[in-house]
Amino acid sequence: MKTRVAVVGGTGYTGFELVALLEQHPRVELSAVTSQTYAGQPIAEVFPALRGMSSLVCEPLDIESLVERADCIFVALPHQTAMEVVAPLFRAGKRVVDLSADFRFRDPTTYEKWYQEHTAKDLLEDAVYGLPELHGKQIRSARLVANPGCYPTGVILAAAPLVAAGVVEPDSLIADCKSGVSGAGRAATLTTHFCETNEGFSAYKVGEHRHTPEIKQELSIVTGRSIKVVFTPHLVPMSRGILTTLYAKLSRDVSHEEVSGLYQAAYGKAPFVRLLSEGQLPSTLHVRGTNYCDIGFRLEPRTGRIISISAIDNLTRGASGQAICNMNLMFDFGEITGLQLRVWQP
Amino acid sequence: MKTRVAVVGGTGYTGFELVALLEQHPRVELSAVTSQTYAGQPIAEVFPALRGMSSLVCEPLDIESLVERADCIFVALPHQTAMEVVAPLFRAGKRVVDLSADFRFRDPTTYEKWYQEHTAKDLLEDAVYGLPELHGKQIRSARLVANPGCYPTGVILAAAPLVAAGVVEPDSLIADCKSGVSGAGRAATLTTHFCETNEGFSAYKVGEHRHTPEIKQELSIVTGRSIKVVFTPHLVPMSRGILTTLYAKLSRDVSHEEVSGLYQAAYGKAPFVRLLSEGQLPSTLHVRGTNYCDIGFRLEPRTGRIISISAIDNLTRGASGQAICNMNLMFDFGEITGLQLRVWQP
Amino acid sequence: MKTRVAVVGGTGYTGFELVALLEQHPRVELSAVTSQTYAGQPIAEVFPALRGMSSLVCEPLDIESLVERADCIFVALPHQTAMEVVAPLFRAGKRVVDLSADFRFRDPTTYEKWYQEHTAKDLLEDAVYGLPELHGKQIRSARLVANPGCYPTGVILAAAPLVAAGVVEPDSLIADCKSGVSGAGRAATLTTHFCETNEGFSAYKVGEHRHTPEIKQELSIVTGRSIKVVFTPHLVPMSRGILTTLYAKLSRDVSHEEVSGLYQAAYGKAPFVRLLSEGQLPSTLHVRGTNYCDIGFRLEPRTGRIISISAIDNLTRGASGQAICNMNLMFDFGEITGLQLRVWQP
C-alpha cells in the first residue's frame, strides 16, 4: 500500500517540483495539494507541464482534512507562515518535511535575529536539519525535518569534509555562490523579469542573506567551534542551478590525493554526491533536474588556498528532491527511490 | 530477462539522449555505445551529466560484435553513413531503429533528389515510418523503423487529422517551425556559437530544408493525394523544443468543437499527445524533456483559416524518446515504458 | 539652439529608450520626463544604466508645465490614457509623437472595435501614421504623428512593395511574427518571468492581437482595396527584436531580380532599410539597438509563394528610434540625426 502524502503550498516552484516528483514516486500517493491563490483550480492548469501527469485540484489549507488524508506532509510555504502550519500537523502525529527556514536553527535566537519571532520553539528539539550526508541517521528517526536552504546545501557539502578534517582555517571560508532565477521564486517581480535578468549578472543581499547563519550553524557543528563565513549570492541568467565557489586558506600542506581522500571518506557511499576527478570541474548543466551534488576542487599552493566547487540543481537537490530524499529516509523507502531522475545535456 | 540494446553513434545529442533514457529503461540493458570520435573514452567523460549513470566506454563500430551483443540497435549516425550500418545489421536479423533520414522515404527517387544516392533500396519496403500515432500497427511488426525527423513529427501530428478529414485545403498548408539550438547538433559551428544565437532569431534554409519532402510524403498518404506544403524552419535562442505554427485554409465552415472532435478521434488514446482546451496554447516549456506533443488550435473565421500549434521536445519526442517508443512497440514493452519522464516548469 | 523635448511616461521600456536616445541627440534638449509611478525619483535610479547619462528627475504629469517647457512631446503611455494627454498638448500647439495606438487608425470605428471608445476623434484627421518609408512627406508637415506598433512596422515594411506592385495575392498574406520579451513591457507578470520564458517559445493572442487592424489598414491603403491578413505573434526567449516571416501567394511568375527591384525602388533611398542579397536572411542579432529594418526574401516556385523576412529591434525601430526619426522629419533635423547607433554582434 502506498503512503499518502500532501503538499502544502504547491504552486510555487518548489511546490511544482514536489508535485512533479511525487506523482511519479512509486511508494507514495499524492492525495492533496493546497494553494491559497489557486484554490479550486486543477494543478495542471497552474502548471501546464503537469497536464496528464496530475489530476489534483488545488484546495484551500484545512489542517484537519490533511491530517486525515496524509501521513507525510511537505510544507512549501514562506517562513513564519510555515511554522503555523507545521506545528498542528506535527502535534497531530504527522511526519513533516518543512521546506522553509522555520525549523532549521537549533538556537531560536539565531532565527529571531535573522527572521522574526519564533512561535513554535518547543518543536525545535524535534527538528532535524535535513542534509542526508550529514544527518542521515537522525533523519531516519525524525518526525520533523527542516529541509536545508538551497545555497547552504551546496556550500555545506563542499566545505564540511574540509573543516571537519582541519585542513582549512575555519574563519577563512568565503562562499561565492551563483544561482539561477528560479531561486527567486515564481512571484512576478522586476528582479525576475526576463529583460532585467537576461545579460544581467549581479550580486545581491551582499553580507545580509539569511542563508548565512544556516551555513554557519552547520559548519560550526562540524568544526566543533563557532566559525565565521563570508557568503555572497549572485543571480545568473539561467533558470536552474547553483554553483558554489568556496575559498579557504589551507592550514597546512596537503596533497590533492589527501583532500580527495577526505571527500571520498565523507561521500564515497552517498548516492547523490559525485566526486570529480582531478582536472574536472562541476557545471550546473550536468546536475540539472537531478538530486546530485557534483564536487571538484583545486589546490593553489601559490596562495596557500583550496578552491572547492560544487554544483546542484536549486529546485531538486536544493529543495524538493532533497525533501523527497528526506521522506525516503524517514519512511525507509530507500534513499534513491523516486529520485533516479534522468540527466540532461543539453 | 532484459533485452540487449546498442546505440551506434552515441556522442551527438540524440545519442546522448538515447543513452540517458536507455540506461534507465526497465526492460533493456544497454550493452554498447559506439563513437568514431570518442572511441576508448567513457561515455560519462564525453557527457559529464552521465557520471554515475552509465559506465559504458565508447567503442569503435564493429558490426559483428554488435550483432552478437544486441537485439535492438539504435543508429544515430548522419544520413548516408547510417544506411551502410543499418543494412548489415538488418540482414543479420536485428531489429533496428534508424534515426537518420535514410529509410524515411517510400520512394527512393525522393530521397535521391533531396539527399544523395541510396545504396540500400531493397530495405525500403521493410522500413516503417516510425510515427506511432499514424503507423503504430505497422511499427509493432516492423524490423526496421525509420525514426521521423524532428520538424516532421511536430508538423505531421498537427496537420494529419485536418487533412485526413478534408476540413482544410491540402495545398494551403504552411508550417512555420521554430527549433531550439540542439536541433543543429553538437558540432561546434558559428551557427551554434552562443553569441551568434543568443538574441539572434532567424530563419534558415527557407524553401530548401530536407524535412520538406518528409512532411509532404506523410501528409500525402493521409490525404490520399500528393499535396504541397510550405515549410520554414527558424532557430530559437533556447536549447530544446520545437514549436510548429501551422496555417491552413478551411475548406468549409467548421466549429471549434468539430475540429476538437477530429483531434480527439485521432489522438484520444495516444499516451503522448496532449490536446489543449479552447483558449490554451502550447509552449515548448511544458514539454521539455518529455515525449509529449501538445496541440492547440484556433479558428479564424475572418480569414477562413485554422492556426494549429504543436510543441515537442526536439531531442525527446523529435528523436530519441520517439525512437524508444518505437522500440517499445516493436518489442511489446508497453508504449510508455521508460518514457514516463518528469516534467519541467521551469 | 536646441529644441526642447519631453517624454510623458518615461519609465517603461519605450520610455527608457526615448530618454537614452534623446539625451544623446545633438539637436534636442530633454527637459522633462514624467512618470506616475516614479515621480520624484531620478530617472537614473529607475534605470541604473542611465547613471551619468541623465540627471532628470521623474515628475508627475502636468500639461501646462510641459506646454511651457517643451516644443515636441513624446507620449509613451498606454492607449486610452494617451489620447487624454495628446489632445490638450496638440491643442496647445505642440508637436506630438504618440507611441500608443490611439491615433493610428483613420477610421475611429476600427479603433473602437479593437480598443475602446475614442474621445478625441477630431484629432484623427491631423494624425499621420509615422512610418517614414510610407508617409515621409506627410510626417514632415505633421503636428501629430501616431508612431506605428512594433509588429506592424516589421510586417508592413516587408509586405508593402509586394502588394503595391500586385505581385502577390493580397488576401493570401500570413505574417508569422516573433518578438523578444521587452515587447511585453516592463510590468512584472508571469509572462515576463525569466523562468516562464526561458526555454519557452509560444504563440499568444492568436487571431486577436490588436496590431492586426493596423497592418490591415496600411496594407489596404497601399493595395488600394481592403485586404485580409493573418497575423500571429510569438514570444521568443530573448530581450529585443522582432522577426517577421511573411508568406504570400504569388499572383504571377516573378524572378528574384524583379522582386529585388521592387524593394529597391521602394527603399533604395531609405537610410534605415537594409536590403539583403539573394541567399542572405535577416537576424534580429544584426539589428539590435539600431533603427534598421533588414529585409530578405526567397521565392518558392514549387508552391507558388514568396517568403519575405524582416528583422527589427522592437524598442528602437519598433518604437522609440522610429519616434525620434519622426521628430527628425517634423523638425527637419535630418532623418538619421541621433540615430547613427552602434551595431552589435554579439
Added chain:
Amino acid sequence: MKTRVAVVGGTGYTGFELVALLEQHPRVELSAVTSQTYAGQPIAEVFPALRGMSSLVCEPLDIESLVERADCIFVALPHQTAMEVVAPLFRAGKRVVDLSADFRFRDPTTYEKWYQEHTAKDLLEDAVYGLPELHGKQIRSARLVANPGCYPTGVILAAAPLVAAGVVEPDSLIADCKSGVSGAGRAATLTTHFCETNEGFSAYKVGEHRHTPEIKQELSIVTGRSIKVVFTPHLVPMSRGILTTLYAKLSRDVSHEEVSGLYQAAYGKAPFVRLLSEGQLPSTLHVRGTNYCDIGFRLEPRTGRIISISAIDNLTRGASGQAICNMNLMFDFGEITGLQLRVWQP
C-alpha cells in the same frame, strides 16, 4: 583632417567591436582591416550587423602597406602572433595599441613563464599598460600601449584604491570573476556551443588563468610590494559582461564613507568609472555596450572584510572601447570622443 587608423585581425569579436566603434569615431578614418581567414571578403559579410556601416574589404596583412596607410594601428591578434606584427609597425614609427598580452608585462620572465618566449623584449620599456585611470599620463605620451586584459580591467579598478590606501591586507585578495561567453572569442568550440553554455554555469582554468600575473603586476605596483591574489574565472550564459566580486580582509576599522572617499579620490574625475551609492550594486546589464566600469562595495564588520564589486562590458571596456580610449589619449582627441555610447536596459 581625420587620423587614419587600421585594425589588424578584424574578424574576432574584439576586431568587430573596434571596426564598429571606429567607423563612427568623429576623429578617425578607418583605412584598413586585415584578416587571414576572411581576406577578400567585405567586413559587412563577415559581420552582417555592419551592413551599411562599413564598406571595407578584409585584406591580408601587409606591414608596408599598413605603414603607408595608417597612423595608428590596433592589433587584435592572438599573443605571440601579435608581437611579430607590433614590432615592425612600432619600428616604422607608428603608434600601436596592442590588444594581446604580449606587451603587458614589465618583466619578460613573467611573460615567458605564463605564455612563451618573448621575441621583442626591447620594446617592453616603450610599452605602457593601457589602463587610463592608473596610467593616463604615460599613455598620453606613449607610442605603444598594451591594452589590458578584460578580467584585469575589472579587478584592478575595484582593488587599486583599496590596496593603495592600505585599508586591506594585500595578500588577502580574492577575485571571483564571471564573464559572458564572448570573452571566449568567436572560435566555434564545444565551450562556446549554445547548448553547452545555456543553463551551464561553471568555473574554468581555476588557479591557472593567464590574467593572474597581470592583475598581480598592476596591484603590486600600486601597493608598492609584490602581492598575491587568487583569481577564479567563470563562464556565464550571457553574451557580454564581466562582474568581479572582490574579497579582501580589512587591515583596520573603516567606515563606508572613508572607503567611498578613497574611490572618489581615485576615480572622481574619471569619465568612465561610475561609483555607486551605498546600497547599490553593479550589474553587467547596466554597462552593456559602454566603456563604463561600475563599482559598488559593502563592508562586512562581522567577518572583517570588504566585498567590492565591479561590472564592465568585456568587449567594450574590457577590450576595444578601452583601446579606443587609449588612442584618444595618445592623439589628444579627448578621452570620451567616440565613446559616448548609448546605454541599454534591457
